[in-house]
Amino acid sequence: MPSFVGSLFVFVCLAATAIAATKTPPYYIITNAETPSLNRPGLTPVGKQRAESCIPEVFSQLNIGFILSCKVDKDGEEGLKCPVAVQTATPLAQALGLNITFCGTGEESNDDCVHDKIHAFLKSSNQSALVVWDNTDMDSLLENADVNDAGIDDDTVGTHPDVILTVVSGARVGQISMNCTGIDGPAQLPSLGQ
Template sequence: MLTFASRLAAAFISLLVLGNVFVHAVPNTVFIITNAETPSLKRPGLTPIGLQRADECIPNIFKNFDIGMILSCTTDRDGEEGLSCPAAQRTAKPLADMLGLNITTCGTGEESNDDCAHDKMRTFGKNSTQNILIVWDALGMDDLLENVDVDFPDDEEDDDDDDDDSLGMHPDVILTATKSTIKFQTSMNCTGIDGPADGSF
């Protein structure tokens, strides 16, 4: 049986752990999307539907979301990972131009700094309460969520599934996270592109 002192020590340690989680959690609301639709066979650029999503739908959705930072990825130095990062940046550019923002970038792959995205978000969060939009390579979503310490509630998604369907991340999906937990998964509902869908946890 645990003594009172042991229970008190355990409670104190739990508080320290929880406190550490919340200290490291980005206080801003974070919206996460993937690159818009790309051609098959790893051809570069966006499809006509992808261009419509990037040029029309995404700016129309996020123009009133008080976005103060747009974060995207860059291709790994060896070129083996992050193949859709140019598409992700192209997806983010029209909104960035509309809002007068530069696109902040972090690398992907083994040679990149895993803490880059989280560190840049935390630095932004220390100086601004505006929201953050992440536009990332669809195939790198699992790694992204791990690196920025964002999780589905109650470990709803299994990190062991490494394919791009593990998160259900179709180009129309918006993940909304607060305090490191994904609270909502919704559809962009782009006219003529997406069917309506909405979900919360």
């Protein structure tokens, strides 16, 4: 996986630079892996491959000590994909020997839950945290986690399953593809000077 290793190296260097500047470990945000069309339940075969192989490989190298995901609150908003977000997070949690912590989504949820749980963990640890969230609820997540844009255009912040957002001290400091071999195609970089 040479392309993955190179991308991960750049990604880790970016995170290390941000950590050195703030002394606060980063946390990472990803969405659920690929799901079938027409709101059918579960993950697709590609989604299962991402959850079971790629995500554990990527994040086992990033000193993760806390995993947070969503659960649908009692108001039961239809269309939320929290069960597949949890299904996406479970193989990594098992590989790292971690429990998954939950925050609710929906009308009855505590809007401060994500922010409070992430920051409580980061204040008491030198490890990083990972948030695995429903891709249809990312705007609410970013708002409730008090994540500011740090100059990243919202239109470029994807909810695609391969995107990893890096957050340090409440600021989005970067985003990168997981670059999963056999799943994610090669990125097209814009030409410079044209």
